Amino acid sequence: MTAGTDSPSKIAFTGRAWPVPLGELPTPVLTLDQAALTHNVDTMSEWCRASGVDLAPHGKTTMAPAVWQQQLDAGAWGITVATAYQAAVAREAGVERIILAGTTFAPDALALLAEPGADVLMWLDSVDGVRLVDDALGRVGPARQLPILVELGAPGGRTGARTIEVALEVARAVLAAENLVLAGVAGYEGALSHGTDGSALQLIDDYLASLIEFRDVLDGDAFADWLARGGDVIVTAGGSVYFDRVVEALGFRHDPEGVRGARTRVVLRSGAYVTHDHDLYRRLTPFGRTAGPETFRPALDLWASVVSRPEPTLALLNVGRRDTSDDEGMPLPVRAYRLVDGEHRPVSDAVEGAVVTALNDQHAFVRLPVGSELAVGDLVRLGISHPCTTLDKWASIAVIADGRGGPALPVVTGSVVTRF
Known part of the structure; x- marks a missing residue:
């Protein structure tokens, strides 16, 4: 940096x-x-590389393009953002792959997300949301279809379809939409708990199991056309507290032969690791909870x-x-x-x-x-x-x-x- x-x-x-x-x-x-920042960036990059997953660190942590660039230079696959404004900042900074872990319905903002120059993948978790976004894009005539990640949540969590059945309805609506294209599935386990005891970890593991089940169900005949389009199928989860559990649950290596019926790329979105802190994440990060060299x-x-x-x-x-x-x-x-x-x-x-x-x-x-x-x-x-x-x-x-x-x-x- x-x-x-x-x-x-x-x-x-x-x-x-x-x-x-x-x-x-x-x-x-x-x-x-700077020395601590570089250490953190390199440590996380090496850990993800060894775990067979990619990293799109959450840019909202710093909102500092210079820090994002250091993360990208160290091997980050992309940058995650939370709002359309943050996505615009990332595009302006030259970020080529952006995960928008949120939703916007504003037509002009959606048109910007779909413009060539960066691949922006936006989250949706309802059929109504799909309709609103598709209609808004239709009014501005996007240059290309907007990639969508269908978000699976869990009862008591934040956003996200509450069941796999509902998430499948959302995926079907995306496939039928004129201005959208299905790109994969997304979730956030950190909305369910910040605990580190056995019951909290089991809750996280159960949710991650449902996320990968949702991914596997998409391999069915109803989604054959989607799978035939080629390219990577994105599965993304992982905040700053449970990224080790995400890797354990989802971290099969990117396989060009398609062991799950299509090429699957697991992308973590951890963000706070880049600066870390003296208390909260010092206690909660996987590297703080377990003995090890990292x-x-x-x-x-x-x-x-x-x-x-x-x-x-x-x-x-x-x-x-x-x-x-x-x-x-x-x-x-x-x-x-x-x-x-x-x-x-x-x-x-x-x-x-x-x-x-x-x-x-x-x-x-x-x-x-x-x-x-x-x-x-x-x-x-x-x-x-x-x-x-x-x-x-x-x-x-x-x-x-x-x-x-x-x-x-x-x-x-x-x-x-x-x-x-």
Whole structure:
């Protein structure tokens, strides 16, 4: 990934060109560790390659075309998005294969999805949805048919046909539609659970078994014309928590001879792995749940200043909901630095036992143990939980080359622009 030369939007008024010592920038600052990011991209790419599946990482995690390009350069099959706007950003960025894990009914947006230049595969889960999309495309005269992935869900989940029988009705409606073409099946197991105990994993496994059953039913005579069209049949599932279960259930290797009656390409859509985090995915990712050589590294850090110590066990930082996620846990104090003789130096144990208890728009409340040495003006490094809802608060992110290289503050070498 090549960092841009523009200043991150929240620190643009500094007027400084890169590189810049991080301690000279006004806080809050979100940093992206290039070394950790590259490690995560390469680790996931190698794991998918060894597992015999493809990867279309969910681009909504970062909405950063430069990061997408690094993922594609490492071997990603395509990029996943959630909305028509995100698909347009991906097309503009030159992404050639796009999975739209969602639906739009707007005629102009649909016409753009069907335009040559990129293969966009959109999800549908109802006969009514098929009719609406086909009619909308008919009004704008698309350049070509829009590929459709029929989504199979499960009771209690999010979108998706609730039974295989209903999903088959949707597939038949797609085949009969003038402006659509059936491209495969899709699902999202992460909507059913985030648990990692035996019952949660069994729920996930049962759903994945139904997804592959749906794929196999499509091999029947009623779909012979679809199978005869050639090309790959897409089967896609897999968020950031259960991608190992998806591979176990669906991960038969792409077989040009067609062991299932047609060539089948399994595509994962994991997204959060690219930056990882310090809490949620650290606990839930398959690499965190099981012992093994693979691991991801947290690539995002949020930097804030202590602006007040109004009570013995309370500190206020100048960072809040406008800057960080709090939907899956509060930020985690990692280390504190103090300016001494013109240089920021670590303050030993200053944040040991410190806990962020609440966020306002621009303030974080930090509960401290009695006797904490954290002082007004100290710089605090925070880990985050759930990268998706932190990244979307930043129009650009400061890039550091290697944030784990030692006690010294990192140097900001550039920035990455986001397109939220």
